[in-house]
Amino acid sequence: xxxxxxxxxxxxxxxxxxxxxxxxxxxxxxxxxxxxxxxxxxxxxxxxxxxxxxxxxxxxxxxxxxxxxxxxxxxxxxxxxxxxxxxxxxxxxxxxxxxxxxxxxxxxxxxxxxxxxxxxxxxxxxxxxxxxxxxxxxxxxxxxxxxxxxxxxxxxxxxxxxxxx
Numbered sequence: 001x002x003x004x005x006x007x008x009x010x011x012x013x014x015x016x017x018x019x020x021x022x023x024x025x026x027x028x029x030x031x032x033x034x035x036x037x038x039x040x041x042x043x044x045x046x047x048x049x050x051x052x053x054x055x056x057x058x059x060x061x062x063x064x065x066x067x068x069x070x071x072x073x074x075x076x077x078x079x080x081x082x083x084x085x086x087x088x089x090x091x092x093x094x095x096x097x098x099x100x101x102x103x104x105x106x107x108x109x110x111x112x113x114x115x116x117x118x119x120x121x122x123x124x125x126x127x128x129x130x131x132x133x134x135x136x137x138x139x140x141x142x143x144x145x146x147x148x149x150x151x152x153x154x155x156x157x158x159x160x161x162x163x164x165x
Contacts, residue, residue, distance in 0.1 A: 002057055002089060004096050007046040015048060015059045022079035031132040032112055035074060036063045039160050042073065045100050049080075049089055057084040060093040062101065065110070067129055068155025072108035072142075073101055094121050102145045108153070109143040128154030 007015060019027065027033070045062040058080040065074045075097065080089045098121065101109055111118065112135055115125060123141040131140055140157075142150050 002049040002051055002092070004047045004049050004093070006044060007048050007059065007061070011048050011056075011059075014056050015061075018056060018059055018079050018081060019077050021082070023077065027077075030112075031135050032074060032076060034132055035065050035157060035159050037159075039063055042104070042106075044104055045073070045097055047093060047096060047100075049093060051084075057081050058089045058093050060097050062097060062109070064160040066158045066160060067108070067110070067153055070108065070153050071106075071160075072110050072153075072157075073106050074157075075109050075111040075143075076113075091121070094118075098122075098143060098145070107145045107149040109145065110157070111141055112139045113141055114139065115141060126150065126153075130156050132157070 041061045041063050047060050048056060049058040051057055058078070060078040061076065063074045065072050075094070078090060078093055098109060110126060110129070111123065112131060113123075115123070115138070118141050121143065123143045125138060126140045126142040129140050129142065130137070144150050
């Protein structure tokens with residue numbers, strides 16, 4: 001059993017260690033990290049999953065970005081400790097995050113990932129949306145919190161400038 005709670009500043013080092021464990025060295029050189037660098041995550045959507053003993057099993061973060069002139073959330077990173085993989089925790093974190101995004105008024109969520117995995121959460125390929133290189137366009141996926149919000153949205157994904165919209 002896991003309890004999901006909002007990530008706190010005191011969780012930061014432990015969450016970063018989990019990301020280091022789960023992702024390849026140099027993960028911070030990826031294009032998605034350039035969009036996150038110096039941008040605060042959306043705190044209410046950043047969650048940690050701890051078991052009954054308080055041991056971190058997984059974590060998820062969301063960052064604001066722009067797609068052309070439109071606001072969106074960039075989901076990720078999301079990670080599950082290797083000893084807890086295969087228990088559905090990743091899906092639990094993602095579904096919780098999407099629900100919280102809707103509660104917080106966000107209508108568009110995107111990520112860079114494997115379509116066969118993320119399709120079950122309602123993500124589809126975003127044609128005409130361009131991440132900074134090098135990013136495989138087939139891995140740029142979007143989730144519409146509200147029907148049709150990705151219709152006509154195209155352009156470069158850029159860093160959040162802090163303006164609402």
